[in-house]
Amino acid sequence: MDRALLEVRKVSVRRPGAEVLRNVDLTVGRGEIHALLGLNGSGKTSLALTLMGAAGYEPEEGRIWLDGEDITELSVTERARKGLTLAWQAPARFEGIPVADYLALGMDEPTLDRIEEALEAVALAPRAYLGRSVDSGLSGGERKRIELAAVHAMRPRLAILDEPDSGIDVLCLEDVISLVRRMADEGTSVLLITHRDEMTSVADKASLMCAGSVVSSGTPDQVRDYFARRCRPHADLLGSQPWGEGAGGAYERVVAEGVCDE
């Protein structure tokens, strides 16, 4: 059996005022599309940032391996150069950087053809976007698509896509699903963070996060079933984000009262 591409073992991360990840275990295989599910505030984005090596998300405990190599102590740049990248949930804006240059940044050998192809894969007309800046002149949905195009153009070994469907209207969801499939076909493994059931249809495997831990892994159907039967959102958390101001208290209540019935 092939060695897993990503292995996460017993990773815990503490941010000021709260433990955002607790003993996380996760395995993503080669060429696999792995959906990561969970309620708002369950720790999905924290895990994405931890995997990417973002500042402030250094594990207190546990290790992360990419293709058998321990990357726990590596910088964001070093992880990226080893083939790991992240499409942020709310991508940053860059004044004065044209879309074409932005896409070229992550490519080993950038060509205009490949850049245009990446834009077409997210249903953006290259002619209309190549020269535009990746700044506040783009709508939220356009910016998300360009981020996905940049990740696709990079041809990473593992792409973490943090809610690629948020901010993109339902009619265009199929574009995102097609892109994820295409990336996998081209050899990129995908860790797909999502809230939407439709998105999990594209996944080979899935994991469910709750209160900072991965509580279930298996096929998407198994994980959906687990969620439906055994999880109930805590009343205090409905409509709230536990990582916001005063989050520590809310988080502690979730753990103490057991939002997920393990």
Add this chain to the structure above:
Amino acid sequence: MSVSWRKGCVMSRHGTPGVRQSVLKERDPAWASEFEAMMEAYEKAGGRAEVLQGGRVGSAVISANQVLAVNQVDGVSIDAEEQEHGVRARITVAPGTKTEHPVHLCFGVVGEEGLQEIVSEFEIGEGADVGFLAHCTFPNAVRLRHVMDARVHVGANATMRYREAHYHGSEGGMEVLPTTYAVVEEGGRLETEFNLTEGRVGRMAIKFEVDVAARGVVELTAKAYGSGDDDIRVDEVVRLNGAGARGLIRTRAAVRDGAKSEVYTTMEGNAATAMGHMDCTEIVRGGAEARNVPVVVVRHDQARVTHEAAIGSVGKEELETLMARGLSEDEAVDIIIRGMLRG
């Protein structure tokens, strides 16, 4: 010596019309060599020498206190007079003139030391629409001072766009002191952009004051990138004196090492429905220092002036987004700064 040229002539100060460099070299080697050096310096500042020499666009080339060449186009008159330490120039755009290409201006000093004083007047006639593309180049500056004193008059319903790029070499021995006073008449529009983002800055102190009449529009943009012990200072004042006048002051500066950037801007809303905004971003690296002091003055209860400023390091999210594409932290910062200065 006072020199005035007519349309369509590329001339030396000896009055040889329409000739190219190779011929001029035979007739006046000293002039040709100075011209050639200026063209090389002009390209270092981002200019395109072939456009300047092409004869199809209005242009002027001034090296130290010499007027090396002038080309005039329909409706644009350039009169230049050589002074002891520089040049006095009057640029007049006839009412209703609309130029197809911007007028190209090249100022500079090729040597390492000296003083260049440019005194200029821009008169933009009613209803005219004209652009200027100026390159100021001092590629070998060790101890050089460039002083500019400009008066600008934008007539009613006229538009003037003025873009100026500087190149000061790598020594940091340059002092640039441009002062401008402008008046924008009713319905007129003035857009300026000052750019000093390649090479060292040295010491730069920009002063710009403008009075804007009813329905007039002014947009002032200044961009600079300082390193070493560079010293950047921007003082800009916009007075929106007429009803419906609008103003924008936009400043982008990046400083690293021990460089300093100080931005002082004032926007006055002095009439009904006048609207102004000041927008300043300064990025600081290492032991550099940045300061922004916006002053908002409103003298009419239907006027509105706003300001926003972001001073400090490059944002963590921007940085990590680029690092996640494989760029090092330094590469990412450089790309973000260069983008900001280009945008």
